[in-house]
Amino acid sequence: MSAAQYRAERAQRLLEDPLLQEARQTVIQALQSEVLSLPLGERERREAAVAMLKGAEQFFRVFELVMDGYKLERAELTNAAQIQARHHAIEERMRNG
Helix, strand or coil, X not given: CCHHHHHHHHHHHHHHCHHHHHHHHHHXXXXXXXXXXXXXXXXXXXXXXXHHHHHHHHHHHHHHHHHHHHHHHHHHHHHHHHHHHHXXXXXXXXXXX
């Protein structure tokens, strides 16, 4: 297994890991609750909480994009391996036929 395939499989496992999903949900819900619980008069705290929420959401989006990149890399490697296997099969048939 190549390093890229290994990374792609680990990325898939990470994204599907219940602990990561739970952590993401916990962080986002806690920040959403913080934003909603602050009175309108506490503008600075609300803005800070909103900024943290947006930052957390952005982090998870970027994290998923990185993981998707590994999945795409794995798909490309699989496709290349399939093409190579077909090529070898054709060469073998030509030699034997």
